[in-house]
Amino acid sequence: MDYVKLYAELLAAELEGALSCSEIERLIEKPKFLHQGDLAFPCFQLAKSMRKPPVVIAEELNARLQSSVNDSMERFEAAGGYVNGFLNKAKVTEELLIEIGQKRNHYGDLDLGGNQIVTIDLSSPNIAKPFSMGHLRSTVIGNSLSLIYEKAGYKTVKINHLGDWGTQFGKLITAYKLWGSEEKVKKNPIQELLVLYIKFHDEAKSQPELEQEGRNWFRRLENGDVEALKLWKWFKDESLKEFKKIYELMGIEFDSYAGEAFYNDKMDSIVKMLKDRELLVDSDGALVVSLEEHELPPCLIKKSDGATLYATRDLAAAKYRFDSYSFVKSLYVVGNEQSLHFKQLKAVLAKLDFPWAAGIVHVPFGMMLKDGKKMSTRKGKVVLLEDVLNDSIQLAEKNIEEKNPHLENKTEIAKMVGTGAIVFHDLKNFRMNDIEFSLEEMLKVEGETGPYVQYTNARTQSLLKKGGFKGGNEDFKWAAIAEWPVITELQNFPETIKRAIDKNDPSLIAKYVLDLSQAFNKYYGEVRILEENAEKNARLQLVHCVSIVLEEGLRILGVKAPKEM
Numbered sequence: 001m002d003y004v005k006l007y008a009e010l011l012a013a014e015l016e017g018a019l020s021c022s023e024i025e026r027l028i029e030k031p032k033f034l035h036q037g038d039l040a041f042p043c044f045q046l047a048k049s050m051r052k053p054p055v056v057i058a059e060e061l062n063a064r065l066q067s068s069v070n071d072s073m074e075r076f077e078a079a080g081g082y083v084n085g086f087l088n089k090a091k092v093t094e095e096l097l098i099e100i101g102q103k104r105n106h107y108g109d110l111d112l113g114g115n116q117i118v119t120i121d122l123s124s125p126n127i128a129k130p131f132s133m134g135h136l137r138s139t140v141i142g143n144s145l146s147l148i149y150e151k152a153g154y155k156t157v158k159i160n161h162l163g164d165w166g167t168q169f170g171k172l173i174t175a176y177k178l179w180g181s182e183e184k185v186k187k188n189p190i191q192e193l194l195v196l197y198i199k200f201h202d203e204a205k206s207q208p209e210l211e212q213e214g215r216n217w218f219r220r221l222e223n224g225d226v227e228a229l230k231l232w233k234w235f236k237d238e239s240l241k242e243f244k245k246i247y248e249l250m251g252i253e254f255d256s257y258a259g260e261a262f263y264n265d266k267m268d269s270i271v272k273m274l275k276d277r278e279l280l281v282d283s284d285g286a287l288v289v290s291l292e293e294h295e296l297p298p299c300l301i302k303k304s305d306g307a308t309l310y311a312t313r314d315l316a317a318a319k320y321r322f323d324s325y326s327f328v329k330s331l332y333v334v335g336n337e338q339s340l341h342f343k344q345l346k347a348v349l350a351k352l353d354f355p356w357a358a359g360i361v362h363v364p365f366g367m368m369l370k371d372g373k374k375m376s377t378r379k380g381k382v383v384l385l386e387d388v389l390n391d392s393i394q395l396a397e398k399n400i401e402e403k404n405p406h407l408e409n410k411t412e413i414a415k416m417v418g419t420g421a422i423v424f425h426d427l428k429n430f431r432m433n434d435i436e437f438s439l440e441e442m443l444k445v446e447g448e449t450g451p452y453v454q455y456t457n458a459r460t461q462s463l464l465k466k467g468g469f470k471g472g473n474e475d476f477k478w479a480a481i482a483e484w485p486v487i488t489e490l491q492n493f494p495e496t497i498k499r500a501i502d503k504n505d506p507s508l509i510a511k512y513v514l515d516l517s518q519a520f521n522k523y524y525g526e527v528r529i530l531e532e533n534a535e536k537n538a539r540l541q542l543v544h545c546v547s548i549v550l551e552e553g554l555r556i557l558g559v560k561a562p563k564e565m
């Protein structure tokens with residue numbers, strides 16, 4: 001039952017057209033404190049048109065609403081310019097618990113998408129380079145967004161736009177041919193290729209001719225030279241093997257691995273379209289699209305030596321994605337430092353009059369910091385993500401060993417907790433915020449962490465088991481003050497999903513599961529859930545609903561919920 005809507009309808013009838021129902025719905029707030037009721041309508045906006053102070057409007061409205069008391073809304077009250085509505089707690093509780101019990105993990109499913117397609121560009125690491133913290137963030141945020149969109153009724157296509165083309169591969173081939181060893185690369189591909197890449201840059205300082213050599217190799221690669229292609233493909237295969245280990249640890253899958261190279265034969269047509277529309281301008285031999293009217297710097301399409309660029313490939317990719325998937329939205333989960341690139345991409349596509357360009361959305365995010373500084377993969381100071389994940393799993397295992405040594409499936413659960421901790425830590429803050437990386441913090445079972453939510457869920461499971469929960473529809477007339485904060489949180493789940501979609505931000509879901517956990521743990525501290533009396537099974541029904549929603553909330557964040565830990 002949508003009580004916000006119900007309240008809005010009652011108010012609209014009394015306001016006689018001063019505001020529409022949906023305007024009222026948007027204005028209705030959920031008060032922080034119980035004594036302020038469950039739904040609050042602010043009268044401040046009306047002061048001007050009604051030429052009365054908000055306090056007076058609230059009082060008059062309240063007086064008129066008294067005749068609207070019904071079995072869902074039991075009371076109204078004017079307070080400081082607001083009209084507060086109080087729900088009939090027993091009735092709401094009963095309805096909600098029955099609804100969740102029936103819908104189970106489908107509670108909160110929405111039909112916003114009507115099965116339309118959203119493509120999500122996520123993770124997209126660069127071949128022959130370490131998987132960076134930025135790529136981790138993109139993977140985690142993008143994966144959760146895809147789960148949230150699916151829950152809201154969209155179909156999603158997760159695309160890993162691998163950085164597998166570009167001048168750097170010319171440099172890498174040059175370096176490999178000069179100093180590389182097949183054996184070493186096989187043994188430790190990403191580390192070794194990075195060493196070669198760094199060496200290239202160091203040596204090029206005193207031997208500038210290396211740069212030219214690198215460009216030559218890239219040209220050979222672009223022209224389909226057999227040797228160049230063979231090396232490139234080998235680097236790519238080795239790197240992918242490493243990346244896939246990380247994806248497997250995190251339980252993440254992709255619908256497509258079409259990386260930059262995939263668009264090599266798809267750029268000509270879009271470059272031609274730009275040329276036909278006379279959008280290409282010569283700039284010192286290079287070809288650019290001027291974006292002056294968008295107040296953006298020009299977008300470079302071809303270098304003076306004819307080489308294509310990152311942007312050229314992204315233009316072809318965007319068109320390919322629309323042609324293949326007819327998306328309604330196309331998300332790019334990529335660090336904030338690329339926001340200019342995505343503005344340019346969208347502007348160039350708009351200049352080509354593609355109506356779908358409007359569906360392109362860059363979903364940026366902040367940096368991962370260590371001791372306040374950017375976690376860098378440069379200069380050999382690499383933090384290998386696989387090591388980070390394994391450290392976290394090990395630490396989780398150590399915690400289990402200390403607290404619950406007899407737990408079954410320790411290794412499996414340590415994996416769920418260790419990776420879940422990292423994922424949750426990433427997702428709990430508004431995505432644009434920078435985040436400080438600290439394994440100790442992430443793994444704490446107290447405070448705002450993944451393990452805290454997982455632990456709360458495990459607690460609900462153990463209560464259900466100990467209490468011998470039987471299911472069935474109970475009488476919830478007794479439901480009172482202690483249950484209410486938990487009930488209101490449970491009620492908030494569907495609208496939280498909607499807000500997460502509006503903002504493309506999983507942190508709303510992470511904050512939500514934290515709030516629900518806190519409300520539940522407070523309830524657990526106040527009420528003897530397992531006490532043998534007439535209401536026991538009904539209380540367990542509430543616990544059951546909390547566990548359903550916690551599990552589902554964690555699931556759409558990409559975090560596993562062990563039954564025991």
Ligand code: ARG
Binds near residue numbers: 121126161163
């Ligand atoms: N490989 C790029 C990088 O690591 C990210 C690619 C993002 N996706 C895209 N379509 N441009 O910076």
